[in-house]
Amino acid sequence: MAIVVYLETEDGNFKKSALEVSSYGRKLADETKTNLYGIAFNSSDPDKIRKYGIDKLVNIKTDHVFDARIFADLLSKNFKELGGTIFITGSSADSRFIFPVVSILLDASYATNVVDFPSGISPLVLKRSAFTNKGFVFTELKTKYKIIGILNNSYGIFESERKLEVKEYMAESQDSNLQVESIKEDEEKISIADAEIVVSGGRGLKGPENWDLVEDLAKTLGAATACSKPVSDMGWRPHSEHVGQTGKPVASNLYIAIGVSGAIQHLAGINASKCKVVINNDPEAPFFKAADYGVIGDAFEVVPKLIDGLKKFKSR
Amino acid sequence: MKILVCISSVPDTTSKINFIENETQFDKSGVQYIINPNDEFGLTRAMWLKEKQNCEVHVISVGIVDTDPILRKALAIGADQAFRVDINPMDANQVAREISDFIKNKDYKLIIAGRESIDYNGGMVPGMIATLINANYVSNCVSLEVNQSNFKATRETDGGKENISGTLPLVIGGQKGLVEEKDLIIPNMRGIMMSRKKPLTIIEAKYQTFQTDTVKYEKLPPKGAIKLVNPEKINDLIDLLHNEAKVI
Numbered sequence: 001m002a003i004v005v006y007l008e009t010e011d012g013n014f015k016k017s018a019l020e021v022s023s024y025g026r027k028l029a030d031e032t033k034t035n036l037y038g039i040a041f042n043s044s045d046p047d048k049i050r051k052y053g054i055d056k057l058v059n060i061k062t063d064h065v066f067d068a069r070i071f072a073d074l075l076s077k078n079f080k081e082l083g084g085t086i087f088i089t090g091s092s093a094d095s096r097f098i099f100p101v102v103s104i105l106l107d108a109s110y111a112t113n114v115v116d117f118p119s120g121i122s123p124l125v126l127k128r129s130a131f132t133n134k135g136f137v138f139t140e141l142k143t144k145y146k147i148i149g150i151l152n153n154s155y156g157i158f159e160s161e162r163k164l165e166v167k168e169y170m171a172e173s174q175d176s177n178l179q180v181e182s183i184k185e186d187e188e189k190i191s192i193a194d195a196e197i198v199v200s201g202g203r204g205l206k207g208p209e210n211w212d213l214v215e216d217l218a219k220t221l222g223a224a225t226a227c228s229k230p231v232s233d234m235g236w237r238p239h240s241e242h243v244g245q246t247g248k249p250v251a252s253n254l255y256i257a258i259g260v261s262g263a264i265q266h267l268a269g270i271n272a273s274k275c276k277v278v279i280n281n282d283p284e285a286p287f288f289k290a291a292d293y294g295v296i297g298d299a300f301e302v303v304p305k306l307i308d309g310l311k312k313f314k315s316r
Numbered sequence: 317m318k319i320l321v322c323i324s325s326v327p328d329t330t331s332k333i334n335f336i337e338n339e340t341q342f343d344k345s346g347v348q349y350i351i352n353p354n355d356e357f358g359l360t361r362a363m364w365l366k367e368k369q370n371c372e373v374h375v376i377s378v379g380i381v382d383t384d385p386i387l388r389k390a391l392a393i394g395a396d397q398a399f400r401v402d403i404n405p406m407d408a409n410q411v412a413r414e415i416s417d418f419i420k421n422k423d424y425k426l427i428i429a430g431r432e433s434i435d436y437n438g439g440m441v442p443g444m445i446a447t448l449i450n451a452n453y454v455s456n457c458v459s460l461e462v463n464q465s466n467f468k469a470t471r472e473t474d475g476g477k478e479n480i481s482g483t484l485p486l487v488i489g490g491q492k493g494l495v496e497e498k499d500l501i502i503p504n505m506r507g508i509m510m511s512r513k514k515p516l517t518i519i520e521a522k523y524q525t526f527q528t529d530t531v532k533y534e535k536l537p538p539k540g541a542i543k544l545v546n547p548e549k550i551n552d553l554i555d556l557l558h559n560e561a562k563v564i
Contacts, residue, residue: 010475066478068443068453093474097455100408100443109409109527112438125531132434134333136534143527178452178482185476193474197563221564229497239458239493240472245329245434246353246492248472254563265329268434271536275561277553278542288542293556297547305550313554313564 003029004037004084005054006075006099008092012044016157016194017090019052023158024117024150025088026053032121036162037082039075046166053160058082062171065180066094072101074171079106079145086124087147091251092193099147108145115154115272132245133271151251151272152193185240192243195224197254198273200243202228204259204280204299208236213303214258220310226250228260244269258299262287279303317369317464318422321359321395322415322429322441323377324352325386329434335533342533351386354430358490360500361460362428363394369462372396374424378405378414384516391511392503398514403521407528408436412444417522419449425484426467431456431491439489446487454480458493462486 005025007018022038029036038054040046046059058078064070075098079087087102089095091113103110115136116127123140126148130137141147192198199221201214211225218225225241232242243250245265255273259280260266267290270276278291281298288294295302327333327347334343351359365371375390377383378401387398401414419427427449432439439455446453452467454460458477459470468481469488503511545553557564 068455069447072447093456093472096439097443097471100440101447101453103409103440104412104444104447109407110438110440111528112440127534130436130533131327131333132329132437133536135335135536137436138531138534140529140531141527142529178480181479182473183477183479189475191475233497240477242492246357246497254557254561268329275557275563277557290539291542292540292561293545293553294542295545295547295550295553302547302550305547306553309551309554310564313558 001085002035002037002083003032003086003088004039004079004082006087006089006095007038007040007043007049007057008090008095009040009043012042014040014043014048015090015092017092017152018049019157020152020155021088021090021150022049022052022054024155026158026160027117028086028088028121029053037084039078041071046168047164050164051159051161052157053162054164055162056165056167059166059168060171061168064171064174065176065178066182067176067178067180068097068101070174070176072098072105073174076102076105085145087145089147089149091149091151095149099149103147106145107143108147109141109143110147110149111139111141112149114148114150117155129272132268134268153196153251153253153274190222190224192224192226192241192248192250195252197221197223197256198226198243198250198252199223199256199258200226200228200260201231201258202260203230204261210300211237213299216307217256217303220307220314228266229263257287257291258303260287261285262290317371317425317462319362319365319371319373319426319428320419320424321355321362321373321375321390322427322445323355323359323375323386323390324430324433325349325377325379325383326352326433326435333535335535339532339534340530349382349386351389352430352433354432354434354491356500357492357494358428358430358488359390359393359395361490361494363501364495365462366394374399376401376415376418378403378411380404387516388511389503391514391516392507393501394507396514398516399519400516401519401521406526406530408438408440408444409527410523412441412448413523414521415441416445416448418519419445425486426462427451427485427487428490429487431489442487442489449485449487451485451487452482453487455489457488457490460488460490460494
């Protein structure tokens with residue numbers, strides 16, 4: 001028996017979510033008195049994970065196109081070879097692409113959107129966000145193999161240095177009938193999924209020409225930028241920035257909404273964020289009922305002052 | 317070409333989420349059920365394929381009799397036939413297995429499901445079906461073109477997009493982008509009349525064992541009152557975010 005974590009990399013580096021997943025795995029391994037193993041693809045510096053509680057890392061080198069079937073196959077085989085019983089992964093778009101496939105290959109039960117450490121280990125019971133962040137459900141996983149998909153920013157990162165053993169190998173090539181071409185939106189930009197802070201703009205900003213406000217505030221905070229549905233529908237901003245029920249989900253530590261009224265679909269999509277701030281000149285905007293902090297005022301006056309204040313705060 | 321659209325019946329977004337029986341059951345009373353929004357984008361895309369490429373569109377749902385109204389709605393929107401696997405599903409694995417069994421030995425080239433349902437948000441069913449029927453699979457699918465044997469699709473990733481092409485059969489987890497909100501079809505009277513004559517076939521469920529159990533539900537913790545900051549004293553907000561919320 002062992003706990004196995006899937007450690008996602010990006011350009012060879014472990015993603016922040018990989019550190020969170022291994023921290024979670026370490027605690028579960030300690031509580032169940034077992035080892036914690038990691039599996040990664042193409043890590044260029046495997047030793048970086050030593051601090052986060054991994055006893056042994058299998059680093060798979062592969063130049064395959066991103067075919068979910070092939071990656072799921074490699075993960076499943078290595079999980080079994082490591083003697084895994086519980087497989088832990090994050091909630092990135094890629095994880096959520098691969099792991100439904102893994103769950104069938106392993107005949108494993110799978111809980112997504114897990115927001116907390118298991119409320120019971122035997123049987124394994126997990127608290128999951130459900131109803132698009134309007135409630136929680138506690139799910140028991142009943143099969144021999146189990147998969148836990150944890151939501152980003154829901155557990156935290158904790159250091160626990162181990163004697164890390166690294167095994168590296170080159171994956172055999174497998175047939176794929178897929179051609180895959182990756183298009184990165186903007187190398188500089190922080191993705192909404194990985195961001196700790198998200199700054200979002202709504203119709204109250206009056207037009208795409210005013211988005212400097214959102215972008216400057218985001219830059220000052222090291223945040224990702226997002227927008228409400230009407231803004232993306234009107235073509236002011238790309239669809240990839242739309243957050244809400246039918247857009248991208250947000251689970252950041254801080255969410256700042258500027259000129260967003262707060263339609264129920266929008267609030268549902270961002271409700272997993274821990275701290276919500278609204279800046280809006282309409283005190284009747286529904287967002288004021290959902291937020292932790294609010295400023296009733298003209299965004300065009302408030303936001304530049306906020307940016308100035310934050311710059312001073314950062315240089316303190 | 318035959319297309320199968322998988323549909324989940326979910327509580328309308330504006331529904332109050334309550335739990336009963338000592339927080340062990342979802343309270344269905346007063347809840348309006350709708351076609352899962354991500355599935356509806358997929359259904360609309362399928363209708364366009366029907367119109368332009370002469371495809372036949374079937375819809376399927378796993379659920380008990382109260383799922384019928386949303387299947388009738390899908391027929392009114394323009395689907396040709398509906399199927400319902402007659403069981404109250406307990407988890408994604410069960411739904412995927414029932415639908416995969418239904419698909420076997422039928423000639424569906426394209427299977428469209430939503431990225432995730434807005435009730436349990438699992439996002440697992442399309443990937444599971446693809447694996448069970450050995451088809452190609454694209455999740456978070458925001459654009460899709462197909463011909464008789466090939467597809468071109470776009471998957472939204474966390475930091476951009478991926479253009480994926482390959483051979484049919486294909487299963488997608490669809491979302492907004494396949495079509496836009498303004499493209500969604502509101503059934504007209506003729507569609508509604510026609511839907512009553514279209515076949516809705518009930519299929520006996522095969523899988524009675526589940527991989528997971530729902531232990532209980534929990535409501536969101538009550539939210540504290542909002543703290544308003546004077547726009548003239550915006551540094552107070554920075555102070556609160558730093559010292560109280562500890563997020564900057």
